Amino acid sequence: MVSDIIISIVSEADIVAARQKGRALGAQLGFSSSDQTVIATAISEVARNIVIYARQGEIILKTVLQNNRNGIEIIARDRGPGIPDIARALQDGYSTSKSLGLGLPGAKRMMDEFDIVSKVGKGTTITMKKWVK
Amino acid sequence: MSEVNVMEVPILKQGQYLIVSIQSALTDADFLRLRDNLAEQAGRYRTRGVIIDITALDVMDSFACRTLRSIAHILRLRGAETIIVGIQPDVAFAMVQLGLTLGDVTTALDLDEGLAILRQKIKGDRTNGV
Numbered sequence: 224m225v226s227d228i229i230i231s232i233v234s235e236a237d238i239v240a241a242r243q244k245g246r247a248l249g250a251q252l253g254f255s256s257s258d259q260t261v262i263a264t265a266i267s268e269v270a271r272n273i274v275i276y277a278r279q280g281e282i283i284l285k286t287v288l289q290n291n292r293n294g295i296e297i298i299a300r301d302r303g304p305g306i307p308d309i310a311r312a313l314q315d316g317y318s319t320s321k322s323l324g325l326g327l328p329g330a331k332r333m334m335d336e337f338d339i340v341s342k343v344g345k346g347t348t349i350t351m352k353k354w355v356k
Numbered sequence: 357m358s359e360v361n362v363m364e365v366p367i368l369k370q371g372q373y374l375i376v377s378i379q380s381a382l383t384d385a386d387f388l389r390l391r392d393n394l395a396e397q398a399g400r401y402r403t404r405g406v407i408i409d410i411t412a413l414d415v416m417d418s419f420a421c422r423t424l425r426s427i428a429h430i431l432r433l434r435g436a437e438t439i440i441v442g443i444q445p446d447v448a449f450a451m452v453q454l455g456l457t458l459g460d461v462t463t464a465l466d467l468d469e470g471l472a473i474l475r476q477k478i479k480g481d482r483t484n485g486v
Binding site: 239242315328 | 381383
């Protein structure tokens, strides 16, 4: 049984640590190497969002099981400024920083399930899942 | 407080070329430092071509992609062509899913292929001999 892994994100160096831990957990759960890369890349995007917009937060990695299928659940949580317009934040090419604006929509495309809860002034929680094929 | 890791990416000079071999995962700051070092060295060595070998990169996210693109554009303004080599199949797959492209930056399978392209490009636009 794998317990939750919590990675605190306080600097951009933690982005690398978070995605490496995500890849390792993905490998343990039986994801293909290509899916491990997809998981690591999605983690990189949501972790960078924390660093850019909220400055600090955490990434939680969990093992989930549904209908006999293993999966990984990734929660990215911060108490930053929140996202005023989530629909817009999920549009390709939309960014309030100088990024490409592909981070959130890209992460959503890469994962099987993707959910954002955000409150302006309170913070943002992104929950995403991917199932072993 | 997290540790500040300084990952110096080796830049090898070979004739009119610079060869950059990324050896491990890089943080955003490492990428920016690489960009600055390359812009400076390309001028100092009068470099005509730069190869960036990213075989060892296991993740290419939007930041890495954007920085590689800007490196290539900066170097072009400094008179050097950049070729990115060694994008792994899994990385290419994830880039496509994420929607990342390297734009007009030339890519090649590996170092040998990259060097061959550079020789061709530089021969092509130079008529006064090298």
